[in-house]
Amino acid sequence: MKNTILLVLLAMLITNCAVIRPGEAGVRQTLGKLxxxxxxxxxxxxxxxxxxxxxxxxxxxxxxxLLNLPSKEGLSVESEISILYRLEVNKVPYILETIGPNYKGVITSVFRSASADVCSQFFAKDMHSGRRADIEEAIQIKMAENLKTQGIIIEAVLMKSIQLPRGLSSSIEQKLQAEQDAMRMEFTLQQERLEAERKIIEAKGTRDAQIILSEGLTPAIIKIRSIEAFKELAKSANSKIIITDGKTPYLINSDKN
Known part of the structure; x- marks a missing residue:
């Protein structure tokens, strides 16, 4: 019985337990060998x-x-970069053996090389415009080519903030302002053209209506209108002086009672 207890105690002394949680990979290293x-x-x-x-x-x-990126025109653009990466599960022992636990330093070095090659093909203003996504994708592809065989997968490269040189930033702002002013002027001119077209259409409509009306004013219709005008004048209580040829009334003066 005592021997059994001693064996159990000895086994407890020479054994230990490690817990590997989700999102982790555990590798044994026995006598220095992985x-x-x-x-x-x-x-x-x-x-x-x-x-x-x-x-x-x-x-x-x-x-x-946080580092400076070179541009095609030779400027230095300060940028804050986020590199999203992960390790291949099956290659964790290989990474620890060939690179070691400081693999982040390798990722940083590869990024510096890849970003220098890619950014030198773009102008500084491209890093601050819609071409930023193209630059990010090109850097990611170049990094993946160098690191995939090492067991490190680059999922994304994100240029979170770009600080252009002061003079260039001011020039870009002035250019954008000029483009906005030009767009505003073009909109104003377009509105003026539409208003002019509307007035022309309106004038044509008025002219056509007058032509149609004049063509429809036959002597008989004019006589009927004259009679209706005399009737309306007769209803008024005001005194009037009217010159007429018996066909068309023409009011030249009126006095109130």
Whole structure:
């Protein structure tokens, strides 16, 4: 009985347990040698005297950098960069063996090289315009080519903020203001053209109506209108002086009672 208890105590002394949580990868390192088996979640029992468990995140991680990017015209553009990356689960032992735990430094170095190659093909204003997405994609592709074989996957490269040189920034703002003014003027001219067209159409409509009306004023209709006018004048209580040829009344004066 005592021997059994001693064996249990001895086993407890020479064993330990590590918990691998979701989003982590655990690798055994026994007597300095890394094993190829990777545990993604659960527990690992090991001998603390000969073995240790190395844990690495296999989730998407964010590496933020603040550096200057070169442009095609030779300017230096200050930019805040976010690199989204993750480690391939099966290649975690290879990454630890060939690169080590400081793989973030390798990612940074690859980014500096890739961004210098890509940004030197674009003007500084492109980094501040709609071409930013093209630059981000080109850098991501170039980084992926260099790091994929290492077991590091680049999911995205994001240029969160761009600080252009002061003179260039002012020039771009002036250009944008001029473009907005030109668009505003074009809108005003377009409204004026539409208003002119409306007036022309209105004038044509009035002219056509007068032509139609004049063509419809036959002598008989004119006589009927004259009679109606005399009737309306007869209804008025005011005194009037009217000159007429018996056909068409013409009012030249009127006095109130």
């Amino acid at each position: 094993e190829t088996e990777v545990t993604t979640q659960g527990t690992i029992v090991f001998n603390p005297f000969t073995t240790r468990i190395i844990k690495e995140s296999i989730q998407t991680n964010n590496l933020e950098l």
